[in-house]
Amino acid sequence: MNIFTITEKQNSMSNREGYVFTGNLTQAKRHATRNQVFHGTFLVIEENDIVVAYKNRNEKNWNNA
Numbered sequence: 001m002n003i004f005t006i007t008e009k010q011n012s013m014s015n016r017e018g019y020v021f022t023g024n025l026t027q028a029k030r031h032a033t034r035n036q037v038f039h040g041t042f043l044v045i046e047e048n049d050i051v052v053a054y055k056n057r058n059e060k061n062w063n064n065a
Helices: 025-034
Strands: 001-009 019-023 042-047 048-057
Touching: 001 025, 019 025, 025 042, 025 048
Parallel strands: none
Antiparallel strands: 001 019, 001 042, 042 048
């Protein structure tokens, strides 16, 4: 089990506080997508303050960093 920080941002350069998720990366991606509050936002998943995956605005697929 890994500890991830999931953040929903207005764009890639904005700074918002994220929340902690425990599980594997696939579960974290699924959880972030299902719990996305705003349409067209930038989702970021970090592990130990290092970006491991992100999802750009209006894209369906995740990008691994």
